[in-house]
Amino acid sequence: MKRAYKYRFYPTPEQAEELARTFGCVRLVYNKALEERTRAYSTEGRRVSYMESSAALTAWKRTGELGFLNEVSSVPLQQALRHLQAAFANFFAKRAKYPTFKSKRKSRASAEYTRSAFRWRDGQVTLAKMDAPLDIVWSRPLPEGAEPSTVTVSKDAAGRWFVSLLVEETIRPLDPTGGTVGVDAGITSLVTLSTGEKVANPRHERADRRVLAKAQRNLARKAKGSSNRAKARAKVARVYARITDRRRDFLHKLSTRLVRENQTVVIEDLTVRNMVRNHSLARAISDVSWRELRGMLEYKAAWYGREVIAIDRWFPSSKLCSACGTMHDAMPLNVRSWECVCGAVHDRDVNAARNILAAGLAER
Ligand SMILES: [Zn+2]
Secondary structure, eight states, X not given: OEEEEEEEXXXXXXXXXXXXXXXXXXHHHHHHHHHHHHHHHHHHOOOOOHXXXXXXXXXXXXXXXXXXXXXXXXXXXXXXXXXXXXXXXXXHTTSSOOOOOOOTTTSOEEEEEEGGGEXXXXXXXXXXXXXXXXXXXXXXXXXXXXXXXXXXXXEOTTSOEEEEEEEEOOOOOOOOOOOEEEEEEOSSEEEEETTSOEEEOXXXXXXXXXXXXXXXXXXXXXXXXXXXXXXXHHHHHHHHHHHHHHHHHHHHHHHHXXXXXXXXXXXXXXXXXXXXXXXXXXXXXXXXXXXXXXXXXXXXXXXXXXXXXXXXXXXXXXXXXXXXOOBOSOXXXXXXXXXXXXXXXXXXXXXXXXXXXXXXXXXX
């Protein structure tokens, strides 16, 4: 199975310049090919193939106007066309929305190098058009003897450089266990488990969020185009990056633990949870986290021979008594605990997690 290992690295000024130029060319090629595909689709109802886009790229490189595309490695440009192809395939299969243009400011800058466009020697990566290997911070080792098949370089909004190495790896399944758990997604606590355990949001996050809100207000006050605005934007990006890094680290630990301890993990399918309209920052972050946690649970379960069941999002998990099965009327969000006619006293979230577990096991 393929697994990506991501590290920070520190480019030399020359490497940074080469990569910035490559990112610009990748974005341009992607946007131009998207424009042509859109024109063909909207005026002639025609689907442009990858081969056609690739031929167009060759033609662009021959023009004086776009001749600079020859100055960067051709592989990331080809990969951009492959990604666009995949985006269209997903759109036509109704799995995704229509592809959108990459913007310099809003899209994450990245370039993908396949095997022919980098050298892997003595545990070092040297990209095409570069003389020196990347100065990678090996925060964890690659698996013994692993050889990357694809190298993706990116730069985030906070100005940090990352390299992601895709390697082939064999993972041994864990020994089976009898454990099962239901997981309820929350806002005040990150998740509540059917065991009664509440997993709080990562430490420092409340403070970080206050700093973020302040940085955002500060940004909103700065004049468009001013250098103070650029500084304020960089500050927002740095704080946001810190929050998401800490969260991701936390979610990795939580998902690994849930998958290790349980044979079956039941979650709610919240893909289109618009029932509660709440545009707060806390809500937005908790939605992103939930998607991320679900993704981690699913791939780790596949690695280790475990099972993740996602139950219907309309399941009335908080209105149902998990002790006697009585269905209650509306259960407003401010009701944190309640007593059922059967005498059971429920914590709202623990009750929901127990119902989620029962529904998942019934569905199996
Ligand atoms: Zn009851």
